[in-house]
Amino acid sequence: MKVAVYWGCLIPTIQYGYEMSVKAVMPQLDLEPVELNNVSCCGTPIQSVNMFAALYLAARNLAIAEETGLDNLFLPCNGCYLMLSEAIHFLSQDSELKERVNKALREENLRYEGSIKIWHTVNLLHDLVGEKRIREVAKRSLKGLKVAVHYGCHILRPSTLQPVDDSENPRKMDELVEWLGAESIAYPEKLDCCGYMLLLSHPNAALTFTGLKLKAVQDWGADALAVACPSCQMMFDMRQKSAGATTGVKINLPVLYYTQLLGLAMNISTERLGLNLNRSPIDELLRKAGLVSTVPSS
Amino acid sequence: MISLVKFENHNAYKGKSRYPYSMSIIDLTTTKKPDSALRLKILGKIGEQKPYNCFNCIRCTSGCPSMKMLELKPHEVVSLAKLGFVEELIASGVAWACATCLKCKERCPQAVAPVDLIFALRNLAVEKEAKVPESFLRSLSAILETGFIQKPQDTVTRKLEKVNREKLDLPRFREPDDKFKAAFFKVLELSQE
Numbered sequence: 017m018k019v020a021v022y023w024g025c026l027i028p029t030i031q032y033g034y035e036m037s038v039k040a041v042m043p044q045l046d047l048e049p050v051e052l053n054n055v056s057c058c059g060t061p062i063q064s065v066n067m068f069a070a071l072y073l074a075a076r077n078l079a080i081a082e083e084t085g086l087d088n089l090f091l092p093c094n095g096c097y098l099m100l101s102e103a104i105h106f107l108s109q110d111s112e113l114k115e116r117v118n119k120a121l122r123e124e125n126l127r128y129e130g131s132i133k134i135w136h137t138v139n140l141l142h143d144l145v146g147e148k149r150i151r152e153v154a155k156r157s158l159k160g161l162k163v164a165v166h167y168g169c170h171i172l173r174p175s176t177l178q179p180v181d182d183s184e185n186p187r188k189m190d191e192l193v194e195w196l197g198a199e200s201i202a203y204p205e206k207l208d209c210c211g212y213m214l215l216l217s218h219p220n221a222a223l224t225f226t227g228l229k230l231k232a233v234q235d236w237g238a239d240a241l242a243v244a245c246p247s248c249q250m251m252f253d254m255r256q257k258s259a260g261a262t263t264g265v266k267i268n269l270p271v272l273y274y275t276q277l278l279g280l281a282m283n284i285s286t287e288r289l290g291l292n293l294n295r296s297p298i299d300e301l302l303r304k305a306g307l308v309s310t311v312p313s314s
Numbered sequence: 315m316i317s318l319v320k321f322e323n324h325n326a327y328k329g330k331s332r333y334p335y336s337m338s339i340i341d342l343t344t345t346k347k348p349d350s351a352l353r354l355k356i357l358g359k360i361g362e363q364k365p366y367n368c369f370n371c372i373r374c375t376s377g378c379p380s381m382k383m384l385e386l387k388p389h390e391v392v393s394l395a396k397l398g399f400v401e402e403l404i405a406s407g408v409a410w411a412c413a414t415c416l417k418c419k420e421r422c423p424q425a426v427a428p429v430d431l432i433f434a435l436r437n438l439a440v441e442k443e444a445k446v447p448e449s450f451l452r453s454l455s456a457i458l459e460t461g462f463i464q465k466p467q468d469t470v471t472r473k474l475e476k477v478n479r480e481k482l483d484l485p486r487f488r489e490p491d492d493k494f495k496a497a498f499f500k501v502l503e504l505s506q507e
Contacts, residue, residue, distance in 0.1 A: 025462045028479075028487050030469060035484060056461035056490045056498075061453040064436040065446075067359070068505040069498070073457075076494075120504065123497035173416035174427070183420050209379050209415035216449040217410040221383040225413065290482070292471040299472075 017088075019135070020081045021049040022100075024093040025057050026246040033290030034246055037275035038092055038137070040288045044153045045145045049090070052080050058096040059103070068116075074103035075117045079126040089132045090140055092275075094245035097136045098170035101177045104130060136171050137244045137275065139180040142188040150195045154281035157197035161305050163277070164201050164238035165189040166229075166252070168245035169209050192274060193242060196281040205232040212247040220262055226251040227263030240270040240301050242277050249273060253296045270294075270301035280307055348398030352438075356400050359434035360427070367424035368392045374418035374428050384411040388418045388428030395431055404444045409435040441506075458498060461490035 027034050042049055055077050059070030078100060081089045091097045107114040108130055118127055135144065167186050175183040184207070190200035211225025230252060233241050243249050251259065253271040260267035272294055279289040280302075291298050301307075357365060372389050380386035386408055394403050403409065412432045419427040439446050453463050466487045468478050479487060 025464065028484075029462065029464050029466045032469065032477075032479065032482050032484060036482065051485075053488065054490045054494065056494055057457045057463055061463050062450075062457060063433055064450050065440050065454050066502065066505055067433060067437050069454075069501050072501045073498075120497065120501045123500060124493050169415040169417075173420040175420060207417075209413050211379075211413060213415075214380070214411075214413045217447040218384060221380070221411075222413070224383055225379060292473070293469060293477070295472065 017046060018048045018050050018086055019088045019090045019140075020052055020084050020086045020132070021090045021092070022052055022055060022058070022077055022081060022096060024091070024096040024246070025061070026095075026250065027093060031246040031249055033276060033293040034092055034249065034273050036288060036290035037273055037279050040284050041153075041275055041279050041282060044282060045141075045149060047090075047140075047145070050084055050086060052077070052084070055080055058093075058099045060095040060099045063099070070099065071103050071106060071113070072117055072120055074099045075107060075128040076121060076124075076126060078103060078130075078132060079121055079128040082129055082132050083126075087133060088144075089134045090137075091134055092137050092244075093247070094136065094168040094170040095247060097134065097180070098177070100134055101179075104134070105177050136180045138167065138171060138189050138192070141274075141278070142192055147191070147195055150192065150278070154196045154278065156281050156283050156307075158277070158281055158305055159197040161198040161301075162201050162237060162239045163193045163198045164203055164233045164236065164241050165193055165206070165274075166210070166241055166243045166245075166248055167207070168243065168248045169207075170245070172207070189242070189244065189274065193277070196277065198277075201236055201238055203232065203236045203238075205229055208232075210245075210248040210251040212251050215251075222251070223255060223259045223262040226255060226259035227265060227267065230256060230259060230267045230269055231263065231265045234267060234269050238269070239304055240272060240277075242272060242274045244274050253294050256296050268297055268300075270298050271296040272298060272301070280305070346399065346402060349400055350398050352400035353395065353398035356395055356431070356434050356438060359437065360430045364424070365392050365396050365426050365431060368396070368422075368426045369424065371423065373421050373423065374426075377417045377421055379415055379417075380411050380413050386411040388412075388432070391435070392426060392428050392431060395435070400435070400438070403435055404439045404442065407445065409433075409439065410447055454502075458495060458502075461494055465489075 057073055058077060059073035063070040167189055171180045172183050172186055181188045193200040208229045209225055211222035214222035241252055256267055276289045276291055370389055374388040375381050378386060378388055409432045414429060416429055419429045456463050466479050468476055470476055
């Protein structure tokens with residue numbers, strides 16, 4: 017099945033591991049990604065500066081996706097998912113606003129209709145691909161691995177905007193992990209924020225958010241933290257050391273994208289999954305899961 | 315605190331020395347009068363949500379992660395905006411302490427959505443050329459320039475090997491064309507009117 021893919025800003029400019037792992041797992045799931053031309057930022061980073069301009073950017077990207085004639089648009093980033101679902105909601109509620117946005121879009125001969133359905137990694141894999149297919153492709157069981165899942169705020173809330181799962185008690189990502197044979201641990205901090213959106217104004221507070229959550233996950237005995245959002249990965253993986261230093265805790269927790277975990281279960285090489293780009297101690301996870309054949313001699 | 319007398323006289327607060335307004339914004343509001351024009355402006359910005367429905371249950375603040383770290387109290391922001399202390403809210407900079415986790419919007423029993431009000435305050439702060447964290451404006455100029463918040467960055471593997479999109483066999487990154495930039499610039503001008 018063909019799906020349009022909109023990558024956003026962070027994935028194609030720094031979070032290459034997400035792009036690589038999504039592209040690596042898609043063929044076996046019968047999904048064919050269709051790249052979009054001429055797209056721009058989704059609008060999230062400028063919501064604080066100019067809400068109308070943010071809505072315009074979101075509608076513009078949706079309009080470009082609609083031009084492909086496809087029914088489904090895949091957004092691997094949580095920020096993009098919320099921004100685009102907000103745009104869909106506001107423009108369907110407010111015809112005057114929709115007219116204003118469309119008037120601005122006419123400059124580039126674009127028109128936003130509101131006909132395309134958006135998906136995020138979590139509900140795309142859980143609802144569209146489904147349990148049967150995931151169990152089929154996951155040839156290598158990850159049994160014995162304890163994984164904590166982190167959904168990320170912007171795909172869960174608010175429940176008025178069709179989030180990917182239940183806002184207060186999400187289960188889909190837990191199930192996705194369980195379908196690979198691993199155990200998804202229940203932990204009280206599951207819905208806690210990563211802090212990324214505070215990074216620009218209060219960096220130390222942002223890193224404290226990150227450090228506290230990482231510490232909690234580590235203390236609950238998880239072998240890894242699985243995420244599905246590039247912003248969360250920027251905090252939990254890329255900034256793990258500074259988060260630990262800010263909170264005064266030693267953190268040593270492998271953090272990876274769910275698609276990377278899925279790829280491991282599908283026997284895809286770590287290079288193709290971009291796993292060598294993760295800064296957190298992934299090698300420990302690979303050893304624990306018995307996924308490296310060459311055990312270093314000690 | 316003169317202007318908050320109404321709340322102090324409320325039964326729940328009678329005879330108590332402390333009431334839920336204890337943040338630095340209060341100091342800013344002591345000598346000021348509410349600004350009803352700004353109040354209408356800020357409430358007009360948040361469309362479908364209704365701050366007047368807030369009955370101060372403080373559910374938003376109790377679940378706010380920024381409350382723990384930065385003493386952001388969403389219910390207080392709502393109350394002050396309702397009273398018309400908009401300029402003071404902007405000057406205090408509290409709006410920039412929000413992590414936009416959206417728990418307040420999700421959990422409010424009255425559909426008030428403090429986070430929407432916080433975004434409206436940020437927008438108004440930019441409009442009024444108040445003090446705004448610079449990096450937010452930098453994101454905007456980056457989008458004007460390249461269409462995205464940044465160009466593809468070089469990064470390193472865990473073995474400290476320098477890589478980029480090309481080395482990782484990823485297709486070339488495409489920025490939107492110049493037509494986009496012209497159209498986006500027009501939108502920014504339009505929204506200032």
